[in-house]
Amino acid sequence: MPMTSLFQRLSAERNRRFVGRGRELELFLHTIASRELPFHILQVCGPGGVGKTSLMKQFLRFCERSKIPAIYVEARNIEAAPESFISTLHSLMELNESDSPLHVLAQRQERNVILIDTYEAITQLDEWLREVFLPHLSVNTLIVIAGRNPPSSPWCSDPGWQALMHTLSLRNLTPEESQTYLTIRDIPTTQHQAILDFTHGHPLALSLVAEVFAQAKEISFQAESAPNVVKTLLERFVKEVPTPAHRMALEACAVVRLTTEASLNQILAVPENTSASEIQFLGEILDVHDLFEWLRGLSFIESGQWGLFPHDLAREVLIADLRWRNPEFYTELHHRARQYYTKRLGQTQGAEKHRVLLDYIFLHRDNSDIRSCFTWGEQSGLLIDSLRETDTTALLLMVAQYEGEESAKIAAHWLQRQPQNVVVFRDSHSEPAGFAMMVALHTATVEDLTADPGAIASWQYLQTHAALRKSEGATIFRFWMARDTYQVVSPTQSLIFINFVQYFQKTPGLAYTFLPCAQADTWAAMLNYFDLVRLPEADFTVGGRYYGVYGHDWRIVSPTTWQEILAQKEVGTAVESVDQTPASEPLLVFSQPEFVEAVQNVLRNFNRPDALQNNPLVRSRSVCEVHSRLMSEQVATKASMSQSLKETLLSEKSPSGHLRDSCGRQSQRVKALQHLVKQAVESLQSSPRDEKLYRAVYRTYLNPAPTQEQAAELLDLPFSTYRRHLKAGVMRVADILWRREIN
Incomplete structure (x- = not known):
């Protein structure tokens, strides 16, 4: 049948574009068709733009189709006063001037529906409606109230209204429903995911973005490129x-x-x-x-x-x-x-x-590489626990299910050898929902390592590229998985990654960590963001399954420096490394003899910055960290971050921000090196036994006499005693700096 009016065309388009809400519509249809109403008040609540009005229009349409009298009240258009509400009903019901809407509604014997939309506009009438108007309506009347806020406490605390009321909390559309809507609106499928990531299925947001595409088909959607959409939603x-x-x-x-x-x-x-x-x-x-x-x-x-x-x-x-x-x-x-x-x-x-x-x-959630790799809910309901004897069977079954029997045998070996390094994530029934096993390579025997292709591959990588020094350790996060989802994104996987971060933050002497992944490419963007480097030389195969390995040298980028790098990435600052050292000049990992020799060279050339530029310690971790701290302090002095907050509060103008500087030019790192060495030398003064060593080093290198003989005279020491103190002082300074470097 052809449409004869614009109203019909408008209604048809609204109905065509309406998607989802199957559960809500089914509840409404069942309610109005019931011989006796299961409830008399249907409260529909949800934030602005979630589709409350669209749903109310569908309810109205179903009433019309079922020949059920219905009144639709748009509360935004009336004054929040009983007289105004009654007057609106009088008009909508097309009554004679002398007729009372309340009397007519009370006398109705057939099923009828009153829909009140945008209820938050007339919340002042809440008590009057609840106590005066609604109780006088016919028992055949269903009242549907739609608003942003859930029912007020008097509705919920009254046992009578509790029995006669049903609440629907309206949420966003599901991903499937959202894609159906985008398809109806002829949005290119290549743009669906970006739109879903922004809108999260919010109906008004989907509608506004669809209008953006209706105006300009050939665009790539980004929230920043559609400020009017953001403004309207806000x-x-x-x-x-x-x-x-x-x-x-x-x-x-x-x-x-x-x-x-x-x-x-x-x-x-x-x-x-x-x-x-x-x-x-x-x-x-x-x-x-x-x-x-x-x-x-x-x-x-x-x-x-x-x-x-x-x-x-x-x-x-x-x-x-x-x-x-x-x-x-x-x-x-x-x-x-x-x-x-x-x-x-x-x-x-x-x-x-x-x-x-x-x-x-x-x-860091604003970064797309991070957002998609974590679940951000308030809590997962998982408990973190250590390994129990009763867990072994369940954990080995997980490994066998996802990685095969050969891997399960390796996991059994490590469960026996390093049970203290296993973290178990338990569900609400205290059953293992997942686990992570951190194998300490430096404490493992040769037999342990050779029993595991993953462990031996990481150990051999260390020997070739990053040999451990005395008191240093290395860990491979050898097994990590969720019971139901293995290594894909899930609450358990998110908690496992959080546990990894906590592990390297609290483990003293940790020099290197390895992270094997069953699908290495899947995690590439996120792990690179977190400064883990792909190490193909450490990859391995077990039971025909291939595992790609990522790693991080904490001697080059310490946990403190790592946090500084992430702090800069957090708000979009492009950061390659904390000191912006060219890739051909990475930070150096020293053996102790190499480090001592470099310290001796620094002392000999302490007052010659040009000579110190070639000292390898300018590429040491401790010097880079000191430089980063000194630069941050300078920036804080020049432009206080707190000042920007104060200005925002007082004037609502854009506050002045600042950019944290990082280790920079070679000459700046030389100054950091001098600062670090001077600090170590001066620390000798705190010990009566070392004070004599301090004086020898100070008079020889920091504030030197013309010759060592003259230095001995100034200190009133025999030359042989002076030389002994000087040698011991240099070694103490080197030891202080070495402990700082490796810790």
């Missing part, structure tokens, strides 16, 4: 932000994985060097408790066991808007959050430390 999520402090709290909540009142207090702390008048002003607007409670009340913010977090799309939109509008403050928030988590890492243990590490790594 307005749907956040109707009003009361103050600059509220906006800052909202942006901080978007940047971090979970927001607690404590973390919010640290991230939004009043900056140092703030004047008394500014402190008073900032104190008034930075009531962190009130800010936290305001966040908790937003429709798109969820409350979990460990803190608050935004819905996925709300987070994407807030971050996209902040990076576009104020990239400097985006960097500032990351800096402050990172400082908070770094401090917390030193204060926590066990499962709590794992949560903090996940919070820390979450700061």
